[in-house]
Amino acid sequence: MEYIALDLETTGLDNKKDKIIEIALVLFDSQTYAIKESFTSFVNPLLLIPELNENITGITNDDVKDAPVFSELREKIESFIGERPIVGHNVFFDINFLKENNISLKNNRVIDTFFLSNILLFTENSLNLESLCSYFGVPFEGSHRALNDTIASITLFQKLIQLFHSLDEEKKEMLYFIFSQSFDSHILHIRDFLFGGEKKAKEREFFIKNILDNLDKKIKPQEKEIKLSSLESQKYSDIIEKIPTLSFRENQQKLMEIIFENMEKSKKTVIEAPTGSGKTISYLFPAIFHSLKSGEKVFISTKTKALQDQIFYKDIQEIEKYFSYNFSYVKIKGKKNYFSVYSFLNFFFDGLMEYEKVSFSSKIVLWLYQTEYGELDELNFYGDEFGFVKNVNADYIRVLSEENPYKKYEFYYKIKENLKEANIVILNHSLLFSDIVIDGELSKTMENLIIDEAHSIEDVATETLKKRFSLQGFLSVSHFVYTQHIKNNLNAEAFTKQVEILERDFSLFQDVCISFIAKKYNIRGDYIYFLLQDPYFFQEDFLGIVSGIIKKIENLILLLKEKKELDIASEIGYLEDIKQVFLVCFSPDSKKEFIPTMSYNEKYGVSVEYTYLNIGEFLQNRIWERTKNVFLLSATLKIGENFDYIISSLYLHNGFDFYSFKSDFDYQKQATLLIPDDLGSIKNNFSQISDFLMTLIEKLSGNMLILFTSLSAIKNFYFKANLPLKTKGIHLLAQSIFGSKYKILNLFQKKSDTSVIVGTDSFWEGVDLPGDDLQYLVIHKFPFLVPSDPIFEARSRLYRDSFSEYSLPKAIIKLKQGFGRLIRTKTDTGVIILLDDRIFSTKWGKEFFKSFPTDINVKQLKTKEILEFFEK
Structure with a gap:
């Protein structure tokens, strides 16, 4: 054909x-x-x-x-x-x-x-x-x-x-069943092309049974001996001696000793341990030993999925091979991250099987043969699929209730059961903070806590603890609740009427806010984000609108709580959150404890949100004072020779011991810092800098990461450089243009010799490219926060000298993180080029200079000399 x-x-x-x-x-x-x-x-x-x-x-x-x-x-x-x-x-x-x-x-x-x-x-x-x-x-x-x-x-x-x-026959039969549920002519044509014509599909029971049989093999129960009394008199050295196949570097050995000793003595501890110091293994041994000896769980929290997976799939399994005592461990994420068979089957058999639903359901079913833990972030989603994910995750009360006929098959249920018996619990910062703020299930047993990537605590907590209202969010939740009424054959008239009244109030609220924004900022269409502090928002007339909205939200919550047949606890929780948003954001006294903000753009209208003003105070009240053992670790905690910034921002004043370790890397042999001195001011010479970068890229071809501090700078450089470089076979992989961070990294690793990553915020950390893939790192500007950012603006008021006590330290830590992308192992070599002339032209520039390793080679050269340097 x-x-x-x-x-x-x-x-x-x-x-x-x-x-x-x-x-x-x-x-x-x-x-x-x-x-x-x-x-x-x-x-x-x-x-x-x-x-x-x-x-x-x-x-x-x-x-x-x-x-x-x-x-x-x-x-x-x-x-x-x-x-x-x-x-x-x-x-x-x-x-x-x-x-x-x-x-x-x-x-x-x-x-x-x-x-x-x-x-x-x-x-x-x-x-x-x-x-x-x-x-x-x-x-x-x-x-x-x-x-x-x-x-x-x-x-x-x-x-x-x-x-x-x-594919084996069973998988093909499952796909044939899915395709056959659709009436879409294109889907049926694809089915007939793949299978060589139409045939009789298997029954519904076959489809469900295969899924359940598959899930039954996943996540076996773990057993844990509550306490090993034989370890009472043993020291960590007794354990290590039994593992001769593992060799420990000097720094690693010292780090391990500190964690062992401080965990035994219940000392709260902060440790700066540079890249390559083996800190993960160094805290895993003491954590396992302490849990087995005391019978207590040890929680390990990371910022990134990459580190969480490294600990779970690699490091802890390596230790398990040689450890002479049995121990159990579990990795846990928020319930929205897990596939639910109960949710999926309801979604699959409900409504029409449209084009996107066919591809989504098909890949879910094939993935279930492969996945071990049912984490939905193992998959990549596109278009309408992002909306489908909500319908197949475990974020429903009935997933763990006795009303779920598939409860024992659920990934989240099995993980929660294993959590009860686990010695080591591996989680992420987002789950840590979201659980602690509600005094959740995890925090109730959290006596021992190790926080890795601790430099990111303030930023992650700020995001995790945000509560937000947007009209789109409200309408989405309302639509879902309405569909639940219809599916359960419940009368939705009272609900619909209350939603319509609230919509009118929200529309009035938006109109009044947009009117203010248009006058105050003389702007329409562009994104605007500001602190809610103008007297306009605290006038009697405006607060009357807010008060009416709060009352109507309360009425809607009361109505929905009466609907016992509906599995809408998350949706009711959302309504309670937006009620809290209006209460906090439009209370004149809220800024003492919270940062209330408003944003607007033409597409999404007005949004209102708040987060905690003083994250350190929150941490002190909710974690430091409630937890017996706390360890904070990162490669970037100090500014210069002290921990003053991290102590101040995270409230580590009382009861913490502080340690820092020197790097095992030989930067004199492994890295060179080049600083051009003829590019002029970084603030107003972008054209000349772009020309230099294009020439540099042409000379080196690839293996390069360029770190900018804004998306606008990336786009300006990309538009200027991409075509000329493309004709020379060089690929510019620009953030916001080429897709997600993971997509860009994937493309880069496939063709690193002829590829250059151009990135901002997320590329300053969490990028691990050891070996020859990354050899050149360019830093455009010092990564200061934008002064007009409302969160930065609000927190700056907590300091007497906000620049030197807050803005500068945050930028230095981020610069150290950026530099850390270059040298990941003892065999890596590379060159960093810093384009910001302020390192020498300002009083505070020397603080940035001191953040680089003391033994790194530093050359201040003309741009022509830098290009000649690479020729040599």
Whole structure:
């Protein structure tokens, strides 16, 4: 059978206003994949191609100025396609553009290679055409050119069909069942193509039984001997001597001794241990030993998923091999992170099986054969799937209730059961703080706590403890509650009436706020974010609106609490949260304890939120004073030679011991710091700096990370540099343009020799690229917080000298984190280039200079000399 492969290049993503600038059509045999005929042409869009699209596609205004307009190609395109099925990557994007340009495609069936990839490659970080071709080893001439992309999509299609046929029969039957629930003609065409025609689907019972049989094998119960009295008289050295295969570095040995001793004596401890010091192993041994000896749990909290997974899947399992005593450990995340079979089956059999629901359900089912712990963040989601995730997670009371017939199969239930017996509990900072603020289940047994990546405590707690109201959030929750009424055959009239009244009040609230914002900031459309402190928001008339909203929220909560049949505890909790938002944010006294803020943009309207003003005070009251053993560890806690900043910001004044360790790295041999002295002021010389960076990148080709401090700087540099560098085979992987952090890192590691990451905030930490992948680190500016940021503005008032006591220390810690991306092991080498002239031109610049290792090679050079340095 003949199929058509299709790809377009366009001036943008909106088929209503953007235009086609290139089209490629390829006729091929769907059995042999042999190409029979092709057609390609530039298209004159009769408007200028935006700079961003020139950068992405490489198609310039000169390329299209003499090309035919689309109407001149319409007859040829319709004749070439005919009624043949269409294949392409994200092909509905192209089809919608063709339809908008009056190409009739009513009877054409469609197979999207993205749809198939999303099902079959469910854990891949990136599903763009280039990444998938790389995955399968498919030659790829260059992305975002129509003919190249079209030919690549045909070969990708072939590889995906082969991958499907490699699945075992049970998985195929499960997919056939899912596809057969749909009435979508494209889905049924894909099903018949994959399976060679229509056949009888298995019964519903087969589908459910296979899922349950699969889940029954996951997460076996753990047993724990509550207390090992034989360890009462033993010391840590007795344990270590029994593990001769593990060798400990000098720093690691000292670190371990401190943690062992302080844990035995119940001392609260802060430790700065640099990268490469082996701190994870150093605290795991004492933690396990203490738990076995005392019968108490030890909680270990990390900021990043990467470190949490490293501890759980690697470090603790390595120790387990050699440890002569049995111990148990569990990794736990918030319940929203876990798949629930109860939620999934309700979602699956409820409502129509639409296109996106088919791909989502299919990849979930295939993933269940692979996953061990049911953590939904193992999967990548796209488009409507983000909305589906809420419907399949464990964030429902009935998941753990006796009303759930599948309770014993639930991942979250099994983890909670193992948690009861665990010696070591591995969690993340977000769960730690969200549990502590409600005096949750975890905090009740939290006598021993180790906080790794402790430099991030203030920022993570600030985000985790936020409560927020937005009209979109309220409407989303209201819609969900309404659907629950309908599913349970309950009368929703009273609920709907109260929601409509609240909506009117919220709309009035928004209008009044927008009126203020327009006058105060003389701005419409742009994002604005500010402290709620203007007297306008505390006038009697305005507070009357707020008071009415609070009363109506209370009434709605009372109504929903009467609906015992509905599993809506989370939704009621959300309503209680937004009630609290209005109470806190519009109370004149709230700023003594909280930071109330308002934000506005044209798309989402007005949002109101608050967080804690003094995170240190919160930590002192909720953790430091309630916990017997606390250890805070990070590679970046000190400023200069002291812990003053971290002591002040986290309230570590009473009862804490402080230790710091020198790095095991030989920076004199491993790293060089280059500082150009002829680029002028960092504040107003972006053009010259960009020119230097382009020249530098051309010389080095790749293996580079450039850290900026704003997305606007990234975009300005990208638009200037991407096309010239692209013609030289160098890939600029820019944050906010190329996708998520993980997608960018994945692409970089595949082609690090010819790739440069251009990132901001999230790339300053949590990037681990040891070896040759990362050899060059460029820091554009010192990473100061934006002075107009309302959280920064509010917290600055807590200090007598906010710059030297708050702003400068936070920037130094972030700079140390950024520098830490370069040298990850004793064999790594690299060069850091710092472009901020303020290191020498300001009094405080020396504080940044002192944050670099004392034995690093430092060269202050002209830009020409820096380029010559790399030639040598």
